[in-house]
Amino acid sequence: MLWLLLLHISAVLCWCGSLLYLPALIAGTASQQTAIDLQRHQAVTIMVFSLFATPAALIAIASGTAVFITGRIVEPWLILKLTLVVVLVLCHAVVGWMLLRTLTAPYKTVTLPCVLLGAAVALLIPAIVWIVLTKPF
Numbered sequence: 001m002l003w004l005l006l007l008h009i010s011a012v013l014c015w016c017g018s019l020l021y022l023p024a025l026i027a028g029t030a031s032q033q034t035a036i037d038l039q040r041h042q043a044v045t046i047m048v049f050s051l052f053a054t055p056a057a058l059i060a061i062a063s064g065t066a067v068f069i070t071g072r073i074v075e076p077w078l079i080l081k082l083t084l085v086v087v088l089v090l091c092h093a094v095v096g097w098m099l100l101r102t103l104t105a106p107y108k109t110v111t112l113p114c115v116l117l118g119a120a121v122a123l124l125i126p127a128i129v130w131i132v133l134t135k136p137f
Helices: 002-031 035-070 076-104 111-134
Strands: none
Touching: 002 035, 002 076, 002 111, 035 076, 076 111
8 A cells, every 4th residue: 555655646747747847848939049049848748748647647547546546535625636736737737738729839928827836836836735634625
């Protein structure tokens, strides 16, 4: 059980870190001057999203599900936590959508949506941690 919790916490750290980093990467796409720089930047952004953030999200969700199933945790705070995790998954999907948008129109600025998305993720992460640590109800 302890190894499962460690796996979950590690995957959550990787997922949340990448969700904080990806909006800045996506916003930086428009500032690339040459086509070669743009291609490299887009390749790095795609790699972070596809090979790091998405697998970490899937591992975090699967291991988190296994933690509360094996621990038989059925408490009201878990519903609130899972609701916020669903919002975090939606943020992940929005990051993917914004990444696709910058691939089709690389020089369009997406700075404001990236800032808003980064702020939303930055608020969600401590809210989820607070719920897990305090178990308010």
